[in-house]
Amino acid sequence: MNTMFKIIGDQFANFKIIRRMAKYDDRATYQSHYLGLTWEFLNPLIQIGIYYLVFGVALKRGDPMPGIPYLPWMVTGIAPWLYMNKTTLDASKSVYQQVGLVSKMKFPINVLPSIKIMGNLYSFWTMMAFAVFLMFLNHIWPTISWIQFIYYFICMIALMYSLGIFNSTVSVLVRDWQIALQSVLRMLFYMSGVLFNFVTSNFPPVLVRVLEVNPFYYIINGMRESLLSKGWVWQQPNLNLTITFWLFVFIMMTIGSYLHNKFRANFVDLI
Template sequence: MFSVKGFSKEIYNSRKMITSLAINDFKMKYAGSFLGITWAFIQPIVTILVYWAVFQVGFRSGQVEKVPFILWLMSGLIPWFFHYEAMTSATNCFFEYSYLVKKVLFKISILPIVKILSSFFVHIFFIAVMLLIFAIYGEYPTIYSIQLIYYVGCLIAITIALSYITSSIVVFFKDFGQIVGIVLQFGIWVTPIMWNYKMVPENWRWVFKMNPIYYVVEGYRDAMFNHVWFWEKMNESLWFWNLTLIYFVIGSIVYKKLKMHFSDVL
């Protein structure tokens, strides 16, 4: 059964190995290409510019929540980029590191964490870029901005919880990786990232609030310009952490049930 204390202790004891593998994974991901790790930053930047051009220039979107559209858009897209990249990478981690999975003494339970940490390096850069662009527009960090640390933790927690489910299942059902990709592509549209959830009738908003990534996206916006503390949304916070814990428990059960057979099918 899943134990937060036991899981945290295992991660802490393996922290040096996780960090080392994550740094190596980050470097190797773009090894051999002319621009190298620069590609990790180019694609998200281009995506943000494309969405900005389509929605603000093309559709002439005005201010949202009293800030320029580009700031509102960035604060939603940046956490989504991390979640998308981390989930995609972590889902296939046992395939990518199959040579480690077959080693009896290696703790393969850290592999999803390795892939998520590798993706997190890029996320740190984009948080810095976001803060810089906000400052250029005259929106400077406030005391509320410190909540970014909390919401980054939320994003990492839900991604880890989900990745143990997806990475365990995909070993035996390879098509599941494609399903995860489709769900993630669909997810960017059902999560209020490029549209304001206030457009939805109030009696239907609870449907979108059930999505844990909604909590994180709105949290980034609360930290950057809405100026709302997370404890002011206690019901949503409790829902998020209860749901994350449930995913952790499911992921723990699925992983423990299937890991003994990983080496047989990889």
């Protein structure tokens, strides 16, 4: 428990370092490209266009929520998914890719996942701004429930770091973990309600309850309900899902912190 709180404290103590390295990391990634950082925003927009053509036009899906057109509903969900998918994979590789560099200096290795978490936020905010723009075009205006978005954003960051500290450590210990994680995320894409609302679909109630336990779904659905004014976090079944979500984050953070603290002195040798 003390290890977990120390690692969390390191994130706040090294916030300025995390922010500077996140900016540098983004620039270094696209420095040899003509469009540079523009690709951070073009790639998600292209994916949104493809998914909309397939699921919104070709398959002619109806309104997933009463009174909410498919496109703004989809974008408000796919924006956090694209961020969480990319951040989960990037954070899982953060220690493996940088441990050789930071091992030569006094540097808290546990902030490496946070650098990826912060670096990917630029494209996330752009996608959310695009989602709000689509909402305004469809006459969906801000309400008091929008304030819940702050809570779900905090949930998203907490989930990303708990998964980041766990996956980045396990990826060093088990090299196959990275490949397995990619496969799991591909499956979760269709199990997180990104492209269709399985709650209002003809899914068996038992299956719906199982799918709702997914922490990615909790954040995606929570952000949607907040921005589209369709629910409150303290209402059922959201309250039960909230308890389940934070229990999952706590368990992943505890295990990840323990493994990181136990093996960090051997990271260079293991790699």
